[in-house]
Amino acid sequence: MQTELTKEYENWDFSARQQSQLNWYAETDAPTGIPVIDLAILRGAAGSAQRQQALDALRGAITESGFFYVKNFGISEDEIEVISNATRSFFGQPEEYKQAFNRYKQIRGYTGYRFESTARLFGTGQGKDLCMKYTMGPELSPEEVLERITSEEDIASNAYSPNIFPDAEFRRIWVHYYQRVHHTSLELLEAMGEALNLSAESRSVLSEALIEKSCGELRFFQYPDVPLHACADVPGNGIDRMAAHFDIDVITLLHQTPSENGFISLEAKIGEDFVKIPAIRGTLIVNLGEVIRLLTGNLIKATVHRVVRPPQRQHLGSARDVIVFFQAPPLNARLRPIWVEEGVVGRDTIFDELYQQAGELGYVTFAKLRSRMFAEFIQHMEVADARHEADAHLFSEIK
Numbered sequence: 001m002q003t004e005l006t007k008e009y010e011n012w013d014f015s016a017r018q019q020s021q022l023n024w025y026a027e028t029d030a031p032t033g034i035p036v037i038d039l040a041i042l043r044g045a046a047g048s049a050q051r052q053q054a055l056d057a058l059r060g061a062i063t064e065s066g067f068f069y070v071k072n073f074g075i076s077e078d079e080i081e082v083i084s085n086a087t088r089s090f091f092g093q094p095e096e097y098k099q100a101f102n103r104y105k106q107i108r109g110y111t112g113y114r115f116e117s118t119a120r121l122f123g124t125g126q127g128k129d130l131c132m133k134y135t136m137g138p139e140l141s142p143e144e145v146l147e148r149i150t151s152e153e154d155i156a157s158n159a160y161s162p163n164i165f166p167d168a169e170f171r172r173i174w175v176h177y178y179q180r181v182h183h184t185s186l187e188l189l190e191a192m193g194e195a196l197n198l199s200a201e202s203r204s205v206l207s208e209a210l211i212e213k214s215c216g217e218l219r220f221f222q223y224p225d226v227p228l229h230a231c232a233d234v235p236g237n238g239i240d241r242m243a244a245h246f247d248i249d250v251i252t253l254l255h256q257t258p259s260e261n262g263f264i265s266l267e268a269k270i271g272e273d274f275v276k277i278p279a280i281r282g283t284l285i286v287n288l289g290e291v292i293r294l295l296t297g298n299l300i301k302a303t304v305h306r307v308v309r310p311p312q313r314q315h316l317g318s319a320r321d322v323i324v325f326f327q328a329p330p331l332n333a334r335l336r337p338i339w340v341e342e343g344v345v346g347r348d349t350i351f352d353e354l355y356q357q358a359g360e361l362g363y364v365t366f367a368k369l370r371s372r373m374f375a376e377f378i379q380h381m382e383v384a385d386a387r388h389e390a391d392a393h394l395f396s397e398i399k
């Protein structure tokens, strides 16, 4: 058994690849209720019928499924190829070399295979994330950090920890992609404000708090082929590659590659069912996060999603790459409720509670909301770590 497992490690492939050569799905494969929105149309002449249709589709997606695709998002396939190949090449280095860039406590730099556990944070599954990761946050000067913090606690929270990169070229490539995807996220948030017909006051919450001074995090995940013995259909195994969760940001922009063998790993919970979200060439997947759900009184959905393991017959060729940008407010953002004219379905969230407590102050800082959200996660994290190591024997040692 051990020999087989070692052989599977030899299947870890980090060679450079051309995006055009991958086994993409087509736009017609988008699941029902997950529209493909054309950002080129949204950027076009205001008032055209086509543009109104795109705005209506956007409104439907964010208030119903909480998931959509976006095409013509302003980042070329070449730019995606450059960051992917640079990061794949880093992941292909010896573990010892990579560990020198590990700042996991600050959620920066390299995080090894099966190190983080989304299951542990959310209490919605078992096991560690079956991928390796690289992470960067906003590039801020010390003055810019000072502007954004509200207390000593904020410094300790590591939200503004410095970035780390293996070399100058890697940094240039990552900073470039960060700027590009950050820009796309702003375009989408503005379009959402328009699609929801927000009042001037509510739009100012979006632009002051979430748009202009936002602090996103960019991460690259490489999920290698799932080892045969760890597949979803082996009795007693879990099914997660990354356990079910919602994102705790404002909006997430995710680029995924298709697996060579066609297996679709990413699933979104729409109604009671988990729906497969295939990798469609030329698109990003967009989903909305907890912060915007709370600000809009549940109107915008922070949809639960997960990444699943393949069955044994599809373990070879199940590897996938993901570049994901989490758009988050700065810690000093002054969050207020966003009112949408019709359709407010609930005002009883943890945000509303904090907002009422704020009284005359009239806002809740993101720092406050964030620590309240994390307090909920800590309860899940008290589950014994052993539970998350129960399947460790299914994976061989990293050498």
Ligand SMILES: O=C(O)CCC(=O)C(=O)O
Pocket (backbone or CB within 6 Å): 221, 242, 247, 254, 256, 266, 305, 306, 307, 322, 324
């Ligand atoms: O790997 C994926 O496709 C999903 C990643 C994800 O949901 C996350 O990191 O929040």
Ligand SMILES: [Fe+2]
Pocket (backbone or CB within 6 Å): 245, 246, 247, 305
């Ligand atoms: Fe997620």
